[in-house]
Amino acid sequence: MGISNHFNNTLIDADMNKRLLLIGPNFHDFNKYVLKAFQELGWNVVLQSYDTPVHPFSSFNKIRYKLTSNKASLIESSRKAFSSGIAKKYKELSPELVFVLNGEMLSRDVVQTMRQSSKVVLWLFDSITRLPYCWEMLPCYDKVFCYEKDDIQLIKDKLSIEAEFLPQAVDPSAYHPLGDPNKKWDIVFAADLWKSERRKYLIQKVVAAFPDRKIRIWGIYKPWYKGLWKCLTRERKDVYTNRNASTEQLNLDYNGAEVVLNIHHEQQRNGANPKVYEIAASGSYQICDANPYIETLFPHGEIGLYHDEAELMEQIRWALDPVNKEMKDRKAREAMAMVCAAHTFKHRMQFVLETVGL
Numbered sequence: 001m002g003i004s005n006h007f008n009n010t011l012i013d014a015d016m017n018k019r020l021l022l023i024g025p026n027f028h029d030f031n032k033y034v035l036k037a038f039q040e041l042g043w044n045v046v047l048q049s050y051d052t053p054v055h056p057f058s059s060f061n062k063i064r065y066k067l068t069s070n071k072a073s074l075i076e077s078s079r080k081a082f083s084s085g086i087a088k089k090y091k092e093l094s095p096e097l098v099f100v101l102n103g104e105m106l107s108r109d110v111v112q113t114m115r116q117s118s119k120v121v122l123w124l125f126d127s128i129t130r131l132p133y134c135w136e137m138l139p140c141y142d143k144v145f146c147y148e149k150d151d152i153q154l155i156k157d158k159l160s161i162e163a164e165f166l167p168q169a170v171d172p173s174a175y176h177p178l179g180d181p182n183k184k185w186d187i188v189f190a191a192d193l194w195k196s197e198r199r200k201y202l203i204q205k206v207v208a209a210f211p212d213r214k215i216r217i218w219g220i221y222k223p224w225y226k227g228l229w230k231c232l233t234r235e236r237k238d239v240y241t242n243r244n245a246s247t248e249q250l251n252l253d254y255n256g257a258e259v260v261l262n263i264h265h266e267q268q269r270n271g272a273n274p275k276v277y278e279i280a281a282s283g284s285y286q287i288c289d290a291n292p293y294i295e296t297l298f299p300h301g302e303i304g305l306y307h308d309e310a311e312l313m314e315q316i317r318w319a320l321d322p323v324n325k326e327m328k329d330r331k332a333r334e335a336m337a338m339v340c341a342a343h344t345f346k347h348r349m350q351f352v353l354e355t356v357g358l
Contacts (some may be wrong), residue, residue, distance in 0.1 A: 018358070019093055021118075022047045023086065024101030029247055030125070030274075033171040034101065037345035041353065048086060050105040054078040083107040090114050097358055100141070101125055104133055110142040119143075119356050123166055126265040127151055129236055135159075143356050149270040149293050164355060168294070169345045170277035174247050177283035178255040179337070186210070186320060188284075189259035190218035190275070191265075192251055194226065197261045202312060206261070207239055209313055213315050213320070216253055218245040254282035259304075259319040259328075261312075262288040272297065280335040285328045287315045302335035 001124040001146060020043045024031045031049050051057035055078050056067055068074050082105045090098070090113075094177055100106065114120050122141040127148040138141045138144055138161055144164035146152055159272075187210065193200045207215060221240045224231040234240060245253070254260050260279045264272075270293050279286040280303065287304035288294060289312075292351045295305065304315040 008110040018043050019095040020045045021086075021090060021093055021098045021114075022101075023050070023098065023103065023106065024053055025050055025104065025350060028274075029171075029174065030101065033169070033174070033345045034099070034282045034349065036171065037349040038099070039285060040346050040351060041265060042092055043097075044314060046089065046095075048089055050082055052104055055082045055105050055148040079105050079107055082265065086110050087113065090118075094118075097121065097353075097356070099123070099352070101345070102134065103137060104131065106137070107142055108137060111137065115140065115142060118155040119358060121145070121352060121356055123147070123352070124151065125168065127269075137165075139275075143352075145352065145355075147271050148268065149215075161251070166348060166351065167343070168272055168274045168277060169347055169348045170274070170281045170339060171342050172281050173252050173279055175254070175278040175281040178252065180255060181260050182256070184214070184256040185216050185253060186258050187217075187221040187316065188253050188259075189263070190245060190253075191263065192219045192244075193217075193221045194223055195220075196263075198266055205259075205309060206316065207236060210316070210320075215239045216257075217235050217241060218243070218250065218253070220244065249279070251282055253277055254284040255322060257284055260284045260286050261316075262286055263290070264289055267347050276303075277339050280339040281330075281335045283332055285319055285332040287312065287319060298335065298338075300334070302331050302338060 022031065022038065022045050024034065025047050031047055035045050035047050053075055054061050065071060065074060086106065087110050088153045089248045095118055098114050098118050100120065100122045102124060103122055111120055119142050121143045122138070123145045124131065124134065128146065137158055138155060144155065144161060144163040146155070146163050147166060147168050149165050152163045153166060155161050166239050182254055187206065189203060191199055193203060203217060217240045221242045222231045222234045231242065234242065246341055262273070262275045262279060262299040268291065270291050272294055276288060276294065285307065290305040290307050298305070304319060318324055
């Protein structure tokens with residue numbers, strides 16, 4: 001069974017008595033969106049979230065992790081402790097379905113035990129190439145879903161497992177138009193820069209190329225713990241916030257921008273990050289780096305796509321030209337309508353349920 005870019009728009013409610021155990025890392029509001037989607041489909045959901053690289057990533061454990069000479073041992077002991085708690089919760093709940101996001105903190109034993117009486121399903125919302133521990137865990141699951149399309153072939157070649165493509169999605173109650181036509185910003189971008197040389201390079205080029213434009217950059221740029229002096233003396237503090245923003249703040253700034261930029265992490269080869277859908281759902285015009293999946297997702301120019309630095313600059317100049325405002329706004333509305341009609345978390349979770357026969 002495959003997944004198309006444009007999902008069936010008909011959503012089917014499930015049996016309200018069915019129980020689901022949701023296990024996922026604390027990553028923005030991702031767990032909340034998945035939980036809400038399953039609830040809307042009629043499932044009783046219990047969420048067990050975890051921190052990485054150790055759980056809980058409290059101040060004490062942060063210091064332990066920083067100072068220990070054997071990080072692998074600390075991670076493994078944390079994994080065993082978390083898995084023990086999951087085993088107890090599973091026994092209390094007796095769920096029909098266990099839905100796992102990434103699953104870095106689950107031991108092989110607990111997954112295999114749960115699988116004896118329940119469907120246990122994994123959704124990798126990072127590329128498997130960034131999750132070395134998860135490789136050995138893949139055979140433990142009844143079904144594996146990947147958000148990176150190219151990972152499907154990697155998994156098949158290495159483990160002979162037939163994974164399914166399950167792209168990222170959006171919760172339209174979190175990202176949506178606010179109805180204010182006034183634009184506070186010319187260009188908005190949100191993502192960690194310090195972990196991606198590609199992002200950092202392109203954003204620095206954009207800031208330099210548009211010195212007179214009102215630009216807001218959310219995300220860690222020069223973290224204090226990587227160099228306090230560099231953090232304090234960083235350039236363009238009026239542009240680089242050097243901190244993350246809440247969902248509410250991002251939706252506000254997306255709505256208040258003439259154009260919102262999206263630059264994928266280097267791991268993304270043939271798929272889309274959450275911001276592809278979030279920016280579109282906010283009703284804002286998006287300029288995004290192209291890859292095969294995104295090009296098929298927006299085949300009619302609903303968002304601006306670029307393949308290199310020169311195309312990025314060209315796309316920004318086009319979007320900021322008042323002559324193109326009417327066309328730009330129309331394209332943004334088309335992208336919003338398409339995403340909200342077929343690419344919400346509710347659509348994704350319904351596809352999961354249909355695929356695993358629940």
